[in-house]
Amino acid sequence: MHPLLHRLDELAAHLATRDDTVAVLGLGSAGAQRGRLDDHSDLDFFLVVEEGATSRYADGTGWLETPCPVVYSFANERHGRKALYADGIFVEYAVFTVAELHRVAFRGARVVWRRADAPPGLTESDVPEPRPPFDTVEFHLNEALTNLYVGLHRELRGEHLSAARFIQGHAVDRVIALLRLSEGEPPYRDVFDPSRRVERTYPPHVLPLAAMVPGYRGNVAAARAVLDWLSARFPIPAPLGARIEEMLSS
CATH class of the missing domain: 3.30.460.10 (Beta Polymerase, domain 2)
Known part of the structure; x- marks a missing residue:
């Protein structure tokens, strides 16, 4: 044991x-x-x-x-x-x-x-599983894009830590959700923390985390990696995509 x-x-x-x-x-x-x-x-x-x-x-x-x-x-x-x-x-x-x-x-x-007289149902919570407002491709895609947009503005303002949380945190969580929806429920998924065990589930060519999460000074490169990943798989709304591209080039 x-x-x-x-x-x-x-x-x-x-x-x-x-x-x-x-x-x-x-x-x-x-x-x-x-x-x-x-x-x-x-x-x-x-x-x-x-x-x-x-x-x-x-x-x-x-x-x-x-x-x-x-x-x-x-x-x-x-x-x-x-x-x-x-x-x-x-x-x-x-x-x-x-x-x-x-x-x-x-x-x-x-x-x-x-205990012998313990009530049944102890392993079941009455609290619903945490879910985003909409668990759809449209929702997670647009959340990821707006996370990049807000995060890049904070990066340009000099708020590198907040930018990292939006770009390398929130946006990457949405990428993981998109993979779940497109490739099926992963084994041992932690409903409270989508980052758990993703390395075992998705190889680097499917989920390039090293590029998406390069660290505190890597927000622009991370945003580029996430945007490229999204663009290769989903249609990007042109107005928002153009604004993100402008900030990546500034």
Whole structure:
């Protein structure tokens, strides 16, 4: 068994002895998609507890240290923490009641342990999957183009960081969405972060990320790479395309 999964099983075995715990849910590569697990994975999980016990487990780490000492931790949100074990395992977890859990957006959870009287449906979120206003080629194409337009204006203004986020971030996210729509749903897609595992899914000749994401001083070159990629696959609205070309040439 992979050390991360073994650590989660150890935690679950300890938590199962407590009266105020309801379930432990593995997430991410410790969840339903364990094929993603490798030596660079961290350990993500939810702890489901009784009403009134959330702060006890979110604020204290005594229970977390049962299998191994914790050498570093901090509260990264009201319900949870990030922590590093002495043996190098990095964990990120959150603590919820059953009612709170249903108001959290998550996907791909796996029951590691649940109390016999735990309610059904713990691995299903009531929060819809995050979606853009329109998940269409037209939307993602025009979003990418307007991201380039706004980003290049910020680059010309000297706002290189903001420009990079528009050109090398937002526009590239739209490129990834266009690939998803044209080539089918990729394996192990992270609905909350489109950048996850794209290198495994799309080879460089399909998604030339090195050209699209060259870095802080590479915004103009990145915009050119994204525009060329879009132009080779989709009709570009002439008025906006001409304006972007003008800025690329200025």
